[in-house]
Amino acid sequence: MTGYEIHQGIEASIGHFWSESYGQIYPVLKDLEAAGLVTADAAASGRGRKFTITEAGRVELRQLLVGLGDPPPPRNTLLLQLFFGRELGPEWCRARIAEARAQAEEQLTHFDALAAEVAAEVGYEEQQVYWSSTIAFGRAMAAALIAWADEVTPTFGVD
Amino acid sequence: MTGYEIHQGIEASIGHFWSESYGQIYPVLKDLEAAGLVTADAAASGRGRKFTITEAGRVELRQLLVGLGDPPPPRNTLLLQLFFGRELGPEWCRARIAEARAQAEEQLTHFDALAAEVAAEVGYEEQQVYWSSTIAFGRAMAAALIAWADEVTPTFGVD
DNA sequence: TCCGTCATGTAAATGGTTACATGATTCG
DNA sequence: CGAATCATGTAACCATTTACATGACGGA
Numbered sequence: 001m002t003g004y005e006i007h008q009g010i011e012a013s014i015g016h017f018w019s020e021s022y023g024q025i026y027p028v029l030k031d032l033e034a035a036g037l038v039t040a041d042a043a044a045s046g047r048g049r050k051f052t053i054t055e056a057g058r059v060e061l062r063q064l065l066v067g068l069g070d071p072p073p074p075r076n077t078l079l080l081q082l083f084f085g086r087e088l089g090p091e092w093c094r095a096r097i098a099e100a101r102a103q104a105e106e107q108l109t110h111f112d113a114l115a116a117e118v119a120a121e122v123g124y125e126e127q128q129v130y131w132s133s134t135i136a137f138g139r140a141m142a143a144a145l146i147a148w149a150d151e152v153t154p155t156f157g158v159d
Numbered sequence: 160m161t162g163y164e165i166h167q168g169i170e171a172s173i174g175h176f177w178s179e180s181y182g183q184i185y186p187v188l189k190d191l192e193a194a195g196l197v198t199a200d201a202a203a204s205g206r207g208r209k210f211t212i213t214e215a216g217r218v219e220l221r222q223l224l225v226g227l228g229d230p231p232p233p234r235n236t237l238l239l240q241l242f243f244g245r246e247l248g249p250e251w252c253r254a255r256i257a258e259a260r261a262q263a264e265e266q267l268t269h270f271d272a273l274a275a276e277v278a279a280e281v282g283y284e285e286q287q288v289y290w291s292s293t294i295a296f297g298r299a300m301a302a303a304l305i306a307w308a309d310e311v312t313p314t315f316g317v318d
Numbered sequence: 319t320c321c322g323t324c325a326t327g328t329a330a331a332t333g334g335t336t337a338c339a340t341g342a343t344t345c346g
Numbered sequence: 347c348g349a350a351t352c353a354t355g356t357a358a359c360c361a362t363t364t365a366c367a368t369g370a371c372g373g374a
Contacts, residue, residue, distance in 0.1 A: 004325050017238035021363055026327055047370060048325055062246050068236045073335085077227045079176035079296060085289030087221050093289070130244030130252070133311040137238060140310075144303030151299075152292040163353045180335055185355055206342060207353055231333095232363090 002048040003029055013131075016107070016138050032057065090156040101149035104142040111139045161207040162188050172290075175266070175297050191216065249315040260308035263301040270298045 001009065003025045010020055029051060032038045037057035040049045053061070078100050085093045118124075118131045160168065162184045169179055188210060191197045196216035199208045212220070237259050244252045277283075277290045 002325065003327090004323095008324095014238060014242045017233050017235040017242070019232035019234075022325095022327075023329095023363060023365095024361080030327095058246065061243070065240050065243055065247060066251075068240060071236045072231075072234050073178035074176050075178075075231050076176040077230045079173060079293055081224050081227060082289055082293050082296070083173045083176070084220065084224055085292075086286055087217065088224060090288070092225075127245055129249070129314055129316075130241055133244075133314065134238055134241050136311055137241070137304075137307055140303045140307040141300065144299045145296075148296055148299040152295055155288055155292065157288075161353065162355090163351095167352095181353095181355075182335065182337095182357095183333085189355095 002043065002050055004048065006051075014134065017134070094153055094156045097149050097153055101146055104145040104149075107142040108139060108146070111135050111142065115139070161202065161209055163207065165210075173293065176293070253312055253315045256308050256312055260305055263304040263308075266301040267298060267305070270294050270301065274298070 003022070006025055006029075007020065007022060010018065029038065029040075033040055033051070036054060037060050038051045038053050040051050043050045078096065081088065081096060082093060088096075115132065115135045118128060118135065121128075124131075162181070165184055165188075166179065166181060169177065188197065188199075192199055192210070195213060196219050197210045197212050199210050201207075202209045237255065240247065240255055241252060247255075274291065274294045277287060277294065280287075283290075
């Protein structure tokens with residue numbers, strides 16, 4: 001894939017759980033090439049350079065994945081707002097929760113569409129279990145948010 | 160509160176959804192004081208400086224909370240590992256999911272304890288709705304993760 | 319021809335953590 | 347007395363985003 005395609009690919013697949021910017025992708029691609037972890041060929045279509053992971057790269061990838069440390073410290077803006085909800089009032093909080101709920105609803109349909117796509121794909125049978133469970137995770141979290149919203153919304157009295 | 164107490168307080172309350180390091184807290188406390196958004200008094204107990212938010216600070220806080228933009232791009236290590244699960248094998252993935260599940264189980268009991276604490280607290284009735292729903296969110300997410308883990312674990316065949 | 323997409327990159331700023339240094343106080 | 351905790355701060359480092367600059371190619 002080209003650097004561009006990598007970016008597009010991330011957005012389209014695990015975009016909900018991970019992200020990388022071009023400012024990140026291109027420099028590391030250069031480093032990876034220098035380290036022999038990927039090789040680059042001029043794309044058949046002429047423009048761009050297609051990168052392919054090498055065996056050494058695959059080994060490195062495995063190590064990297066296994067050794068992945070703790071995720072970065074949490075930064076949940078919705079929860080921070082809710083925690084200081086008294087400053088903002090119940091009305092505002094209810095609206096904010098409704099907004100988050102609507103977003104989760106959208107995600108839910110998006111994940112369902114993704115799941116159908118993955119299930120229909122041929123030639124990637126070995127991957128399906130992994131991708132499906134990734135998508136199922138997103139689905140589960142979105143559904144849980146919706147349920148939570150419905151549960152707590154009534155507890156906010158009127159102003 | 161002193162800077163130290165602020166840090167401890169964050170850890171103990173919304174620690175699961177937000178975090179700040181000392182390297183962040185002390186410098187901004189200084190800036191806030193200079194801007195008149197907090198005032199500082201020598202603590203009664205002698206050591207440390209207790210900070211109190213001013214009215215101007217409260218106004219600023221409200222604006223800040225309302226204007227909070229999108230959360231930082233996602234970085235879910237578990238999901239990244241799962242996405243590349245084929246590289247790591249079903250055995251490894253199942254173990255990783257079990258680990259996450261166990262952690263969620265711990266969180267669940269932790270949140271329950273927190274909820275009981277909050278409910279028992281007197282003098283903060285106005286806050287309870289907000290804190291309770293914050294805790295309920297954590298509970299809901301942890302529970303959803305457990306349910307998800309139980310759902311997907313059997314789909315991973317043996318090596 | 320011109321617009322949108324494909325494609326590559328860089329520079330600066332940012333936001334934040336980590337590690338370290340320092341010392342007072344309390345409690346066993 | 348010594349250890350743990352309370353308490354404050356700084357410097358270095360870091361990963362990352364943002365904004366920008368550039369240009370080729372395909373199709374309307």
